Structure formats: C-alpha cells, structure tokens
Amino acid sequence: xxxxxxxxxxxxxxxxxxxxxxxxxxxxxxxxxxxxxxxxxxxxxxxxxxxxxxxxxxxxxxxxxxxxxxxxxxxxxxxxxxxxxxxxxxxxxxxxxxxxxxxxxxxxxxxxxxxxxxxxxxxxxxxxxxxxxxxxxxxxxxxxxxxxxxxxxxxxxxxxxxxxxxxxxxxxxxxxxxxxxxxxxxxxxxxx
Amino acid sequence: xxxxxxxxxxxxxxxxxxxxxxxxxxxxxxxxxxxxxxxxxxxxxxxxxxxxxxxxxxxxxxxxxxxxxxxxxxxxxxxxxxxxxxxxxxxxxxxxxxxxxxxxxxxxxxxxxxxxxxxxxxxxxxxxxxxxxxxxxxxxxxxxxxxxxxxxxxxxxxxxxxxxxxxxxxxxxxxxxxxxxxxxxxxxxxxxxxxxxxxxxxxxxxxxxxxxxxxx
Numbered sequence: 001x002x003x004x005x006x007x008x009x010x011x012x013x014x015x016x017x018x019x020x021x022x023x024x025x026x027x028x029x030x031x032x033x034x035x036x037x038x039x040x041x042x043x044x045x046x047x048x049x050x051x052x053x054x055x056x057x058x059x060x061x062x063x064x065x066x067x068x069x070x071x072x073x074x075x076x077x078x079x080x081x082x083x084x085x086x087x088x089x090x091x092x093x094x095x096x097x098x099x100x101x102x103x104x105x106x107x108x109x110x111x112x113x114x115x116x117x118x119x120x121x122x123x124x125x126x127x128x129x130x131x132x133x134x135x136x137x138x139x140x141x142x143x144x145x146x147x148x149x150x151x152x153x154x155x156x157x158x159x160x161x162x163x164x165x166x167x168x169x170x171x172x173x174x175x176x177x178x179x180x181x182x183x184x185x186x187x188x189x190x191x192x
Numbered sequence: 193x194x195x196x197x198x199x200x201x202x203x204x205x206x207x208x209x210x211x212x213x214x215x216x217x218x219x220x221x222x223x224x225x226x227x228x229x230x231x232x233x234x235x236x237x238x239x240x241x242x243x244x245x246x247x248x249x250x251x252x253x254x255x256x257x258x259x260x261x262x263x264x265x266x267x268x269x270x271x272x273x274x275x276x277x278x279x280x281x282x283x284x285x286x287x288x289x290x291x292x293x294x295x296x297x298x299x300x301x302x303x304x305x306x307x308x309x310x311x312x313x314x315x316x317x318x319x320x321x322x323x324x325x326x327x328x329x330x331x332x333x334x335x336x337x338x339x340x341x342x343x344x345x346x347x348x349x350x351x352x353x354x355x356x357x358x359x360x361x362x363x364x365x366x367x368x369x370x371x372x373x374x375x376x377x378x379x380x381x382x383x384x385x386x387x388x389x390x391x392x393x394x395x396x397x398x399x400x401x402x403x404x405x406x407x408x
Contacts, residue, residue, distance in 0.1 A: 020372045072277050073273040171380075180368070
C-alpha cells in the first residue's frame with residue numbers, strides 16, 4: 001500500500017511529467033490559454049493514460065516476451081487504435097462525455113507523455129496495479145501543471161508585458177519558475 | 193540545372209536558420225529540453241534524430257505514390273518507429289553509457305512532432321532528392337539548436353564544455369542550469385533573443401523604407 005502511495009505522489013509532484021521530465025510540452029504550451037479547456041484536456045489525458053497503462057501491461061505480459069524488438073511499434077499502434085476505438089464507443093454511448101473529451105482524444109494519442117508513460121512503466125517493471133496507479137498520478141500531475149499554467153496565463157493576459165516577451169518565450173520562463181517551485185517537493189520523502 | 197541546384201541549397205538553408213524547427217517553429221520541444229543538460233548528450237540526441245529524420249523522409253518520399261491517403265499518418269508513424277528502433281539498438285551497442293543516460297528519450301523520438309510534421313508537410317509531396325535535402329536541413333537545424341542549448345547549460349551549470357573544464361576550480365557552478373528549470377529558462381531566453389533580432393530587423397527595414405520615401 002505504501003509502495004503504491006509513493007508511486008502516485010512521485011508521479012504527481014516530485015517527478016511531474018511536464019515540469020521535470022519535459023513530457024507533453026506541446027499541449028502544455030499550446031492548450032494552456034484558458035482554464036476550462038486546460039482542465040478538460042487534463043481529464044482526457046488521465047483517461048488515455050489509464051488505457052495506455054492497461055494496453056502496455058497486456059502487451060508486455062502476453063505478446064512482447066516473444067518479440068521484444070517490436071515494443072515501440074506495437075505500443076504506438078495498439079495505443080492509437082485503442083483510443084480511436086474508445087472514442088467511437090463514447091460517441092455512441094454518451095454524447096455529453098464525447099463533447100467534453102472528444103476533440104482532444106486523438107490529439108493526446110500522439111502526445112509524448114503517453115508513450116513516455118508506457119516506456120517508463122516498462123523500464124521500471126511495474127505490474128498492472130502499479131502501472132494504473134502510476135498512470136493516475138502522472139495524468140493528475142499533467143492536469144495540475146496545465147491548470148496552474150492556464151491560471152497564470154489568464155492573469156498575465158491582462159497585465160502589461162513587453163512586446164518582445166509575449167508568446168512562447170514568456171510561457172517558457174513561467175514554466176521554468178513553476179518547475180523550480182515543484183523542485184521543492186523533492187524533499188517530501190526524505191527517508192526513501 | 194543551375195536553378196535546380198539553387199533550389200536544393202534553399203531547402204537546406206531554410207531548415208538551418210530561417211525556419212529552424214526549434215527556435216522559429218517551436219517544434220520538438222520535449223527531447224530538446226530533456227537531454228540538453230550536457231553538450232555530449234545533446235550531440236547524441238541530435239545525431240539520432242538526424243538519422244531518423246533523413247531515413248524516414250527518404251522512405252516516405254520514395255513510397256509516396258503507394259501510401260493510401262486514409263492511412264498515411266499511421267504509415268508514417270510505423271516507418272519512423274522502425275528507424276527509431278534501429279537507432280535505439282545501435283546506440284545501445286555502440287555507446288551504452290550515453291544510451292543509458294538518454295534512457296527513455298531515444299524511443300520517444302517517435303513522437304517528436306517535428307519529424308512527423310516534415311513527412312506530412314514536405315516528404316509526402318516532393319521528389320526524393322528534395323525531401324532528403326529538406327530533411328538534412330531540418331535535422332541540422334535541430335542539431336544546432338540542441339547543441340547551443342546543451343552548451344549553454346553545461347557551461348553555466350558545470351563550468352565545462354564536452355567535459356573539459358573551462359574556468360578553473362574557482363568557478364561556482366549554477367546547479368539550477370542542469371536541472372529541469374534551467375532548461376525552461378535557457379530556452380525561454382534564447383527565444384527572447386531570437387524575437388529581439390527579428391524586431392530589430394523589422395525596425396531597420398521600416399527605417400530604410402522611411403528614408404527612401406523621404407529621399408524621393
């Protein structure tokens with residue numbers, strides 16, 4: 001139980017996917033303009049990450065022991081097609097949920113955080129439950145970073161910023177400061 | 193024939209400077225920031241990306257007549273993933289130490305949006321020769337960006353370049369530069385520098401136009 005909690009907190013705060021592994025930067029910089037879009041993208045990402053963890057565990061346990069060199073290709077293909085399939089199912093079953101997550105699902109699949117999650121989970125030898133907890137933590141961490149960033153950017157929008165700084169340069173510097181703040185969490189579990 | 197040659201050169205130079213994938217288009221950020229904590233890592237990552245981009249551009253553009261439109265993106269991804277797998281195993285065999293340090297970021301070249309972007313925007317529509325030239329330019333631009341970021345971070349963060357000490361033992365390293373925040377800050381400042389150059393150029397052109405109209 002303690003182990004699982006550690007995995008979750010570590011993925012959520014200490015080794016935050018965006019701010020310390022630099023994964024998923026494209027949506028982090030691109031979609032963090034407004035708070036509610038950022039939040040919905042985050043939810044969709046958590047969802048895709050959970051599916052990814054499930055798929056990669058299945059592939060690792062039943063398929064890839066026979067052909068380890070196919071790992072990368074099969075991860076990408078299986079994850080992308082599963083997400084596409086689930087998108088269709090959601091569209092059929094719950095149009096409201098589809099409206100909330102829909103447009104983001106295919107975009108997220110090619111996000112490096114997703115493949116990164118599968119590869120990290122494999123490299124660390126996580127089992128099914130650990131993998132799912134890891135995915136939940138990583139997804140929540142991604143959402144946290146995205147929502148924080150969107151909140152800051154909504155405020156900055158209204159303030160007087162030099163023309164040169166506007167756009168990506170400033171977003172990166174804000175991200176740098178956020179990342180510095182997140183480094184403070186490294187002392188959270190000093191004994192381990 | 194002379195014009196053809198000029199075109200090819202244009203394609204190459206475009207990627208290196210005017211349309212630099214990182215500094216101008218802001219693509220491929222994830223590997224960009226994650227592995228540039230030292231110049232050697234940046235060089236290895238750049239070389240790996242170079243091989244993957246040139247190889248897959250070549251293959252995609254030579255197969256462009258046979259790839260059906262509906263499944264083109266998945267085809268590109270499979271082609272790219274194949275090259276990345278090759279690179280991954282090659283690096284593991286040749287330079288195991290660097291491979292270990294880059295870790296998960298070698299397989300993650302697959303989702304580098306710059307590579308897929310080049311296939312979709314250029315290689316799938318142009319002749320093999322043009323596509324390879326474009327890929328060479330873009331990859332060189334990416335390598336250049338990685339190296340400059342890696343060099344800045346290593347010099348400030350450790351006082352070294354390619355492992356060679358620069359300032360002697362009295363230099364107090366800025367540890368923050370080789371940690372994640374340093375990556376964000378350095379890239380932010382470099383982008384700031386680029387937009388400053390762009391603004392200066394625009395001002396200069398405006399001033400020139402003004403002078404010209406006054407002279408008339």
